[in-house]
Amino acid sequence: IANTRFCIMCSLYDLSPPGVPGELVIAGKGLARGYWNLPEETEKSFVPDPFYPGERMYLTGDLVKWTEDGELIYLGRKDHQVNIRGFRIELSEIEAQLLELNSVKEAVVTTVKDTSEQDALAAYVITDEETNDLKESLKRTLPDYMVPSWIIKLDHLPMTANGKVDLKALPAPNMEANQTAYEAPRDEVETLLCGIWEDVLGVSQVGIHDHFFFLGGDSIKGIQMASRLTQAGWKIDMKLLFQYPTIAELRPYIEEADQLTADQSPVEGEVIFTPIQRWFFERNFTSQHHWNQSVMLQAPNGLDETIVQQVLEQLMIHHDALRMVYPLEEGRVIQRHRKIEENLVAVDVVEVQGELSQQIQQVEKLANEVQASISLAEGPLVKPAIFRTDQGDHLLLAVHHLVIDGVSWRIFLEDFMALYEQ
Structure with missing residues (x-):
């Protein structure tokens, strides 16, 4: 989008x-x-x-x-387009570039899930050439985001009964096959970066010549990487990651972070609307509370609802926007940060019983009730609920779209996991 x-x-x-x-x-x-x-x-x-x-x-x-x-x-x-790292890509364009190479006899490109369950490109080819050479050839004709993360050589492409490539029968790529010959970090900053990349990208070992995006990186993971680097006392301009996607190339541009810290005291009081927030209220939708986004997390070993509540309260203190409310005053809706107080958020705990199909119906019904209970005027705009089942606990997190989006969720969930584990 x-x-x-x-x-x-x-x-x-x-x-x-x-x-x-x-x-x-x-x-x-x-x-x-x-x-x-x-x-x-x-x-x-x-x-x-x-x-x-x-x-x-x-x-x-x-x-x-x-x-x-x-x-x-x-x-x-409707077409063969996919969304990779925020870019709309026509898979047939990549296939055409592969078939332009003399050594490639047949080729098909599809999407696979990387180690962090994000979509990535994989190409399957019939060729005598080394796949690394093919990748280098594609780099000369395609932008980085269109170069497949994996190029896999096959003796033949699996076909369906009606003569089309059977995408389901294609072998899964080796998720760590994109790594170059390992070269160890040369100083403390490169050591720090290797550790951060391994964690963010979900691979077991990163060398200084491994390509961030070929290992499944994207712009959001780049933000996470830069944030962790800053926490460790170093900083990097994010746009440089796209120019220098290996640690060896990036190292000269990493600087010591300024020691000055921004004021982190809580924000309170009225805030003006953004244009899209103003548009939202101008529409006067009948079910404004249902403009929310939600995720369902599973914890096979169960969750401690007291810790869940403490974590969510700390997140609402830290991320001030999560304390927003939208009361009607003097005939107009205003946007205001709630004050920090006890019991910022309550966690509902529900025991779910019965057959699996019955449990699913119960959870769906209760999840809708949780989302419908969001009050823009009084808050909170964060609504959690824990469903206890025979398969473990399920945590529903519903947050109104006025204060969260697809990018924010990654940060929110990463913070939630870090605090809960602590």
């Missing part, structure tokens, strides 16, 4: 009836203006908004369907 200049907050629609696949459309302020000097392409992708005359919706190319319960299920793409 960021790559096509959308707003952070938007409405997602599938105009088809429940159970019938349709194309996802996005409505919201801040949409891209269109394709420059290509009015026909603009008309194809930016269609009139049937709910608000004069405004436009964007056809995403994603196939989805509603369930009877109002859940939106992602089915895939």
